[in-house]
Amino acid sequence: MPSAEEKTGQKVTLIEMRNLTVSRKERKILDSMSLQIRQGENIAIIGPNGSGKSSLIKVITGDYRPRADSRDMVFRIMGKESWNIFDLRSLLGIVSGDLQLDYMRDISGLEVVLSGFFSSIGIYANHRIRPEMIATAYEVMKFLEISPLSGKLISEMSTGEARRILIGRALVHDPQILVLDEPANSLDMKSHHQFRELTRKVAAAGKNIVLVTHDLGDIIPEIERVILLKDGKIFKDGEKEDILSEENLSHLFGLPVKISSNNGYYHAIY
Numbered sequence: 256m257p258s259a260e261e262k263t264g265q266k267v268t269l270i271e272m273r274n275l276t277v278s279r280k281e282r283k284i285l286d287s288m289s290l291q292i293r294q295g296e297n298i299a300i301i302g303p304n305g306s307g308k309s310s311l312i313k314v315i316t317g318d319y320r321p322r323a324d325s326r327d328m329v330f331r332i333m334g335k336e337s338w339n340i341f342d343l344r345s346l347l348g349i350v351s352g353d354l355q356l357d358y359m360r361d362i363s364g365l366e367v368v369l370s371g372f373f374s375s376i377g378i379y380a381n382h383r384i385r386p387e388m389i390a391t392a393y394e395v396m397k398f399l400e401i402s403p404l405s406g407k408l409i410s411e412m413s414t415g416e417a418r419r420i421l422i423g424r425a426l427v428h429d430p431q432i433l434v435l436d437e438p439a440n441s442l443d444m445k446s447h448h449q450f451r452e453l454t455r456k457v458a459a460a461g462k463n464i465v466l467v468t469h470d471l472g473d474i475i476p477e478i479e480r481v482i483l484l485k486d487g488k489i490f491k492d493g494e495k496e497d498i499l500s501e502e503n504l505s506h507l508f509g510l511p512v513k514i515s516s517n518n519g520y521y522h523a524i525y
């Protein structure tokens with residue numbers, strides 16, 4: 256049954272945070288953060304090293320729990336306050352450096368991709384792998400041009416090869432939200448280009464992209480909203496054209512930054 260929001264034509268709120276704080280070792284690493292992400296919205300998150308980008312991603316993926324001591328704190332995903340971690344992750348396709356580290360062991364490329372169906376790190380005896388899952392995994396690998404990696408152990412892959420396998424894992428179960436924390440690190444030029452084109456296709460299919468990047472060139476034209484993080488707080492949040500200004504980025508990084516834009520893509524010179 257359509258929700259009230261759908262009936263009135265408004266977009267469904269996928270992620271809602273209000274006054275969300277995350278602490279580690281007595282330190283606030285996210286400080287009273289408030290934001291909403293609606294269905295179909297694509298977002299880029301930019302900020303200096305240590306500003307809280309990965310921590311924000313880890314809240315969304317259920318790896319970090321917000322502090323519950325603030326009475327006006329709200330954290331809902333698709334309207335729900337509590338989630339089983341596997342149900343939550345089945346909604347998400349995740350690519351991050353931390354995930355790559357988790358996988359540094361003797362497991363083949365095909366098994367890594369298949370593990371995306373189970374939101375697990377690897378394949379276990381209780382996983383029922385159906386023939387259509389294997390077929391889909393091979394299809395995704397073919398599409399990403401990583402079929403030759405299917406039998407190779409991830410521990411023996413180059414960093415860029417392993418990254419591409421993880422991208423396959425993130426896409427294989429057709430997630431609603433693609434959560435990407437510096438996904439293009441270590442990719443060569445062609446793979447980087449393919450990856451951008453791929454995120455464009457995912458966006459065109461009505462999925463949400465939440466992208467953390469240090470490279471403005473990764474902000475594909477379909478990403479219309481940009482959030483700038485500084486010291487665990489939202490410094491700016493709004494339309495890409497307004498947010499990606501020389502003034503904002505120079506202030507954010509503390510050095511003069513020049514911005515150029517071309518065909519819907521932005522580049523920073525510093």
Ligand SMILES: Nc1ncnc2c1ncn2[C@@H]1O[C@H](COP(=O)(O)OP(=O)(O)OP(=O)(O)O)[C@@H](O)[C@H]1O
Nearest residue numbers: 279280284302303304305306307308309310311484
């Ligand atoms: N588990 C943790 N324990 C202690 N401190 C943490 C933990 N996770 C994050 N932090 C701290 O929180 C701050 C934000 O870290 P985070 O990884 O979110 O930064 P980031 O914006 O992703 O940076 P980068 O661009 O370097 O990836 C850092 O100072 C980091 O040391």
Ligand SMILES: [Mg+2]
Nearest residue numbers: 308309310436
């Ligand atoms: Mg990070």
